[in-house]
Every structure is written in structure tokens, then in C-alpha cells.
Amino acid sequence: MNTGHRITLAPGGLAFSCGAEENLLQALQRVGVAPDLLAAIPVGCRGGGCGVCRIHVRAGQFHTGRMSRKHISEADEEAGTVLACRVFPESDLEIEVDLSAANPITRSSTIAKQQGG
């Protein structure tokens, strides 16, 4: 029986499990991982369309559901940059939140937080 996989967040190494029937965004919400992290991973459409839940998978195997090419190019996907709401782990994963300029919503919320906003 597949009981899910261990997900490790980088940097910091915070770990949690993602159930066999969950996507990564559901797992993040279920475990309520550090409030700062949830603020950095906005929840939007939950269906791969809005692009706010960008992450980078550093290690491990996974498959994805349909993701908007407006937000995730083929090159992004090949490099492991994907949308958490569309990621289904097939092994333990190491991930990091995408705070790059390619995710303006995440970046602006992070900047606002750094400025006390």
C-alpha cells in the first residue's frame, strides 16, 4: 500500500508527508506547514491555471497534471519548475518555493513582508 512520500523543503529541511492521492499544494495546506511558508505559496485556482503556486523540485520523481503554459514553459517544466497544485509525487521529493521574478505574486508578498507590510 502506498502511504505517500516524504517532502523536504529547502532551505531548512522542514519535512512533511504527501499522501498518495494528494497533490503537493493539498499536502502543504493539510499539514499547515510554517505560516511563513504558506504565505509564500499563495493558493489560487488549485487547477494549474493561475501560476501562483510555483515551486522548484530539486530531487525526486513526480508527475504533473495539466499546467498553464502561460505560467510554466516547457523549459521550466524540464528544469523542475512546476505548479504545486498539479504535482503528484512518485518518490520522496526535495522542493523549494519559487521566489523568482517569474512569480510576481509571490515576490510582491515576500517584499511586502520584508518591508513590514
Ligand code: FES
Ligand atoms: S493554485 Fe493556481 S496554479 Fe496552483
